[in-house]
Structure formats: C-alpha cells, structure tokens
Amino acid sequence: MDLNIRKLAQLAGTSYSTVSRALNDSPLVKETTKRRIQELAQQLGYHVDFSAKSLATGMRMIVGLVYPFHSLRPYESVYTSQAIGRMRHALAQHGLDALVAGYGSSDRAEDDITRLIRQKKVDGLIIFGYEVSEEQIESLRALGSPFLLINPSPTTAAELCHQIRIDHELGGYLAGERLIRAGRRRLLSVTEVGQQFQVRAQGFQRAVEETETGATGPIHRETLTLQNGLFATAYDAIARNLKWVSGFDGVFVQSDISSIGVLNCLLDHGVSVPRDISVIGYDDIEWAQYTRPALTTIHQPVQEVAQLATEGIVSMITGDQSELFAKQLQPILVDRESC
Amino acid sequence: MDLNIRKLAQLAGTSYSTVSRALNDSPLVKETTKRRIQELAQQLGYHVDFSAKSLATGMRMIVGLVYPFHSLRPYESVYTSQAIGRMRHALAQHGLDALVAGYGSSDRAEDDITRLIRQKKVDGLIIFGYEVSEEQIESLRALGSPFLLINPSPTTAAELCHQIRIDHELGGYLAGERLIRAGRRRLLSVTEVGQQFQVRAQGFQRAVEETETGATGPIHRETLTLQNGLFATAYDAIARNLKWVSGFDGVFVQSDISSIGVLNCLLDHGVSVPRDISVIGYDDIEWAQYTRPALTTIHQPVQEVAQLATEGIVSMITGDQSELFAKQLQPILVDRESC
C-alpha cells in the first residue's frame, strides 16, 4: 500500500529518476512519458513525501508566522489573527504552508523564533516584531535564513533587516489632528507600555504643537498609561479616574480594544460620546464598526501588510530578493461617530 | 559552518550513532558521555534537522489545524482563531508545532485536508468539521492517519471518527428556555444555512413545545434564515423586515456576530433591548461582553474543546489511543443584559 517513488517507477516501467523528473516537470523527460507518469501518479493518489523532498532539496515549503505570546491573552489578538488568515491564504497561492508559532512565552526554554530555523522546519519567518529583542534579531541574522519583521520596535536595527513598517507617527498625528478639528482642546492620550506606543504619542504631540503655534489657543494635554491592552484594564482605569477623565473633552486611545473599554466605561457612567467627550481609537479592528457610537479610529492596513509580507518572504526564499526589503505603509483615518 | 551529526561526532570524538543516541537520551549511552555530548551540542548551537529526523522516524512533530475557508470571510472567525491560539499553545507543551490550513476554498485544485496527509507534512489533523463532506472524511479514513473532528455536522459518520461535539441541541434549548422564562411568547428564531444550525433550532423548538404543554399559553414562533454569518447580512435582514420583526418580543440568533448585527439594527431604529425585544445569541465570543446592552448568549466551551482536542490528537499520534475518542461537551447559558 505505501507508495514510494521506486514502486511507482516499477509500475510505470521506468527508472525512479525518470519518475522524479517527470513529476517535477523536468525538460529532460519526453513529453509523452511525462504525461503517462503524471497520470499514473494522479490515478494512484501518489504524493511526494515532503520530508524526503525537503531533505534532498533543502526546501521545506513552510513559512513560520511568529507573533508575541501573552500569558494574559494567550490566543491571537484580533489584529494578528486577521493577518495570519490572510497570509495563510496568500502563501497557499505559492504552494507554501503556514506554521504558527509564538515568542516571548515564559514557559518555553527557547523561543520558537530561532528554534524553527535551527531545526530547519521552515524556509523563512514572518515575525510580528513589536516585541523582539535585539539579541533575537542578531541570532536570527547569524543563522542566515530569510526573515521579515512586521512593525519592529523603532529602535531595532532598522536598516539591517527586511521589514514592513506602518507609519505610526503619522497615525498618532492623524488622531490628534482629528480631535483638534472637532474643536477639542483638553486632550487625554491613553497609551500602553511598549516602544511602539511612544511613536504614536509623538505624532499626537506633533499635531498638538502644530496647532498651538497656529491661530488656536493653547491646548491642554495629559497622558494615562495602561499596563496592557485588555478591555478590562482600560475600563477599570477610566472608572477609577472618572472625575479626572471627565475634565477632558477628547481622548485618543492607542488601541481599539482599549478604546472600546474607555467608550463603554464612559457610556456606562452617563458620559455622552461624542457630545461630552470625543473618543478616537487605533487599529480599526472589525469590531470598531459595531460599537454604538461606531468608533472613529486609525486604520492599520492589515491586508496590504499581509500581502506585502507574503510577497516579500516568497521572493526572499526563492532568492529573487537581493537588496533590502523595506516598506512603510500609511495608516488612514476612518471617520465614524465617536468624534 | 553547517553543522551535522557527523561533524559533531568528530568534534566530540565519538561515532555519530553515539551522538544520535546521546541527543535522544538513549539508555545505551554512558551518562558521562551523554552529558558531554549534550553540552557540546548546546554550546555549538546544534539542532537536529527535522526533515532528516522525520524521514528516519516517520514523525513530523507537526499537527495540522484545518478550518473552513470562506471567501466572504477570508480570515479566521473569532471562534476558530481563539481555538487555534489555544491549541498552538497546548501542542507546544508536547513539542509539536501547529500548521494552519483551510478547506472548502474554490481556488485550490485539492483541499489541504488530504494533501497534508498525503505529503506527510503532518502527523495528524484537527479539523473544524462543520463543513467537511462525507467523501472527504472517507478519503481521510482511507489514508489511515490520525484526525479528529470538532463539531462535525450531525449526519457525518459519527460513530466512525474520533470527534468532539458540543451539544447544540441543548444550546438551542437553553436559549429558548431563557426567552420563555423572561416572559416572551412571540419568538423569532434567526438561523443560518448549514446543518449545524438545524440542531440548535430543534433544541429551541423543544423548549417551546415543553412550555406549551405546560401551564403557559400558546407560543408564537417563526424563523428567519440568513445566507451567511456576517454582521452586515444580519443587520440588513432585520432592517428590511423591521415592521415584521417588531411584532416579536424575543429573538434567538444562532451566532453572536449575527446577534450583534440584529442588536445594533434594533437599537439604531429605536427599538429598546431588552425592554421591547429580548435578544439572545450563540457562541459567547469575546465581544458579546462589550455590547451595550451586553449580550446574553450561549457559551461554547472553546477552551475545553481546544484542550481536549490537543490531548486527543497527541494520544492518537503517540498510539496511546486505541478505542474511539468521542466527547460531547455542554454549552452554558451566560446571562447578561439583553434578555
């Protein structure tokens, strides 16, 4: 029952190397022979054993998708799961499979991130990089396998790695600009710990400063930092400081999930959004459309990122990509009802 | 630079078979030698090549997670992505990696579902099975590799495959019972196309009938069928039939996403929930907590399913599992504000 290439060759009446070449569509095999063998293989339901093929060719036909693992949120975030779904699909078009893995978990001796390469389980990695360390990057570079970072933290060896960034400074700017345009002058910036959030805050700051130097009067601005990106964390933080928060008329929350926590907390306590306070989020996850009022937010181009990342890693694996792959995409303001 | 087991043996001053045994912790190797070799490997950053190991042992150390692919919703649903995240984590505890794949896509000549087995890329499959066909199951069984179905459609060869089911009949019953308990007597059941939804409708029906034979008066009940599980589809369907829908005082919607579509549509048109109409959903996705009013819904035990599925597939792969693996889990009513 167990079919291998030599048995197939016997059945086809040729040598196994001819079968191998026929299945790989080599020009060295006569057209008629090729077709005959391919049909026989089809008919018998034969498929190459990928372990063997991998061993011989060095190609695994698998790409690893690696994202940070949080013990607080042990499943993928809405953002990454969308991206993973799209990447899986895009990779399939190239005959590649997607293996998912995590990093940053404390209960694993070693990160999946280098293990997958060392074990040669994958041809390349797409890494959701906002939490990779310099050391991890360095050891990855030392291994020499293709990898591509999505939104690495701003300090990581930017010029040295293939990467796709989103211009979060611009995103923060757009958010600030939107609040100010809505006539808001007492602004609260709700941020989270992590370098990627600082960049957004900087953009936000720039929007404020630009306006202040203009005709408008001074703008009041304060910051609240959350420990993580959970709904409950945001909700509780606002609830605890409700009086203080009520003093503001515009809030920029640096992730949609937290935004919805803020939004719900305000609504639950009788604060009207957007009449009393405008709220603007960040990410444009699917659920931002479904809140009432629907959330005005900064859209991250997930689909484009997934598409670009896939094309990038594919060309790196096939070797078409020699020079540095580095793209920057722009977020977009999505105007809904909360501003 | 490229390290293999023979080079490592040279460096260690032993034969390569001893190295292989040492790394696999075989009792045939002296403790001191074993330790010496392991330390050397560690120090040199050596990892076995998994393609080679797979070829020799027949173990891929990869499990495929396969879910239905919808062109309408090309990324994973909230439900599957949660499950995938948890399974990935649980599999990692056993040293297994997770490969994600889809089935039912029209743009692939063959489904990933049997390809992965044929190519021997995975040791086993966990299949989100509500849309697998009999033929697919049959050809999978013919291949002889371990696979486990999660929530297969009720008609599929239930007794023949390893599987985990959720008692959706009970789920539907709980939903109906809850609406009736809230005093609702004119009930609308919003369902979707697909066999798994019929079972929920049957449970709902049972709740209605049980009550009718009791002391309570007759209960009016009608059905609305949606073409798919998108938010917009549900929203539009309600909007188109707003007048008709207003005649009901209780709505059971068979997925949370659709529920939220229904809920938003009602709220947007000035219908008060739960005062005028009670709404109950199904799934208990994360976002059900964040709607206002928060959605009363039927909780699917995703975490338990993921845990069980992982343990099941692992024991099947290691061969510990000989008899049929078949579990049924019970959904739970989660009472929030929409009833």
Added chain:
DNA sequence: CTCCAAAATACAACCGGTTGCAAAATACAA
C-alpha cells in the same frame, strides 16, 4: 546501411538523521 549527434533514460551518490546488530571495552569473579 552506417555513423554520429542529440535526446531520453538509468545508475549511483547524496541529503542528515535512526537503529539493529556485531565488535570492542570494561567490570568482576574465579
């Protein structure tokens, strides 16, 4: 009909591991 170049096929080595079995090394008793 013969010869030779070009096309098609077959052989063998290799990819990097695992493992059964034979050989060598060690331990212990006589």
Added chain:
DNA sequence: TTGTATTTTGCAACCGGTTGTATTTTGGAG
C-alpha cells in the same frame, strides 16, 4: 591472569526523495 557477562560504541543499512553523469536509445544525414 584468564574467562565471561555486561556495558558501551561503531558500522552499515535504511528512510524517500533529487540530481550529476554515464549509458542507451532515437533520429537524421551521408
């Protein structure tokens, strides 16, 4: 010291493919 039982180690075959090169077959010209 020798013999034997027990560990420990090493050789060689194998897993199922790919691919360089030698060999055979084919076709066309002379």
